[in-house]
Amino acid sequence: MPTKSPIEDEVVAAIGRLLRRGLPVTPAAAEPVLLDLRGIVARAADPADEASRTAALDGTLRGLLARFPDTRYAPAARALFGLPPAEPGQNLTARRDLAAEQAGHEVHHFRKRVEPRLIEKVAWELLADAERFTRSPMIAPRLAPSTVRQPVQADPFAWEVAEHEEHLSRLWSTVYAARAELLALERLISLDADRIDIGHQAVTAAWRWAVARGEAIGYTTAFAPDQDTAGLIALAGWTPALTEAQASRLTEAAGGGASREQFVHSLHGETGLGNAWTEGFLSRNISPEHIPEKNGSLS
Numbered sequence: 001m002p003t004k005s006p007i008e009d010e011v012v013a014a015i016g017r018l019l020r021r022g023l024p025v026t027p028a029a030a031e032p033v034l035l036d037l038r039g040i041v042a043r044a045a046d047p048a049d050e051a052s053r054t055a056a057l058d059g060t061l062r063g064l065l066a067r068f069p070d071t072r073y074a075p076a077a078r079a080l081f082g083l084p085p086a087e088p089g090q091n092l093t094a095r096r097d098l099a100a101e102q103a104g105h106e107v108h109h110f111r112k113r114v115e116p117r118l119i120e121k122v123a124w125e126l127l128a129d130a131e132r133f134t135r136s137p138m139i140a141p142r143l144a145p146s147t148v149r150q151p152v153q154a155d156p157f158a159w160e161v162a163e164h165e166e167h168l169s170r171l172w173s174t175v176y177a178a179r180a181e182l183l184a185l186e187r188l189i190s191l192d193a194d195r196i197d198i199g200h201q202a203v204t205a206a207w208r209w210a211v212a213r214g215e216a217i218g219y220t221t222a223f224a225p226d227q228d229t230a231g232l233i234a235l236a237g238w239t240p241a242l243t244e245a246q247a248s249r250l251t252e253a254a255g256g257g258a259s260r261e262q263f264v265h266s267l268h269g270e271t272g273l274g275n276a277w278t279e280g281f282l283s284r285n286i287s288p289e290h291i292p293e294k295n296g297s298l299s
Contacts, residue, residue, distance in 0.1 A: 007033070007127070008123065008124070008127060010033045011034065011037075011123040011126060011127055012119060012120050014031040014033050014034050014123075015034075015119050015122050015123045015126070016119050017029070017031070019081065019092065020092055022080075022081050022082030022090075022092070022095060023058060023061060023081050024058050025054055025057050025061065026054070027051065027054050030050070030053070030054040034057055035050065035053040035054065035057060037057075037127070037129070037130040038130040038131075038133040038134050039060060039126070039130045039132070039133040040053055040056045040057050040130075041053065041056075043056040043059065043060060044056040045142065060126070060129065061081070061126075062083065064122065064125045065077055065078050065081060065083055065122070066078075068121075068125075069125075072103070075102040075103075076099040076100070076102040076103035076110075076114070076118065077099070077118045077121070077122065079095055079098045079099040079102050080095055080096065080099040080115065080118060081095075082095055085098060085102065086099075096110065096111060096115070099115070099118075100114075138224075138232060140172045140175075140176075141165075141169075141172070164223055167222065167223060168219065168223075170219075171212075171215045171216060171219045174208070174212035174214075174216075175212045175215075175216070175232075175233070175235055176236075177208045177211070177212065178208040178211070178212040178233075178236035179236045180208075181201070181204050181205040181207075181209075182205050182208075182209070182236060182237040182238070182239070183237065184201055184204075185198070185201045185202055185205045185281060186237075186281075188201050189281060189282065198278075198281075198282070202277060202278040203274075203278075206250060206263075206277050207260045207263045207264075209233070209236060209239060209250070210250035210251045210254035210263070211254045212233055212236055213229070213233045213247065213251045213254075214251045214254060216229045216232045216233045217229050217251070219232075220232065239277075239280070240276060240277055240279075240280020240281060241280070242276060242277070249267070249273060250273070250277075252266075253266035253267050
């Protein structure tokens with residue numbers, strides 16, 4: 001097992017202490033080493049406010065546990081931290097008993113050999129999340145409530161600034177819209193929903209993704225030529241690998257404010273492109289990343 005860096009050791013230790021109370025994260029359990037992670041600061045509505053960062057930490061941990069990469073131990077990890085199948089208010093002993101049951105281990109074995117690996121895995125996921133935010137080319141602008149009208153002054157510089165913010169807002173609105181539809185698609189696939197429903201959602205996701213890609217191309221061309229368009233649209237979520245021609249065809253079909261119906265009509269008959277997108281989700285080979293164990297398997 002590779003040697004951990006000091007920050008990794010600190011995050012692992014902080015997660016271990018946070019586990020005593022479990023979720024939701026409280027200000028008393030939210031240690032600075034966790035609140036200062038780049039992914040937490042970036043998600044906080046007010047990065048300068050500890051309560052805001054605590055809420056961001058709680059939400060981030062819930063998301064990471066919902067997508068815990070080791071499918072065998074995912075229910076155990078969630079129970080250990082106080083998420084379903086655990087019940088609200090259960091103490092660590094009760095949560096540990098339930099987690100051991102979910103993992104199929106005797107409680108003593110679970111506590112000594114499995115629980116430390118689950119804690120480490122959660123810590124590593126948090127650090128990986130922070131690294132992704134560190135390397136991200138752009139972060140969505142934070143919004144603050146406006147209590148008074150803020151008119152644009154009749155000045156070329158003010159017009160330029162307003163136009164840039166306008167395009168930036170349109171860009172992020174489409175990126176988040178695409179992300180919502182991609183998440184909905186992954187949820188339907190996970191639920192083993194009807195193939196027709198999955199296909200319909202896949203088309204919706206393709207439309208939103210293509211709209212976002214068009215906005216990303218327009219924004220980077222006009223305001224940020226040094227930004228990587230592919231990296232920007234990747235912020236919406238995972239999508240199947242497409243050729244440049246296929247991606248461009250989707251973007252063209254979604255251009256000019258095309259509705260979903262117009263998007264579908266424009267692509268009528270292009271079965272190969274539709275299959276490349278939809279089947280890419282259905283055939284995606286997700287290999288669970290097993291929790292590392294110093295002395296063999298966890299069983």
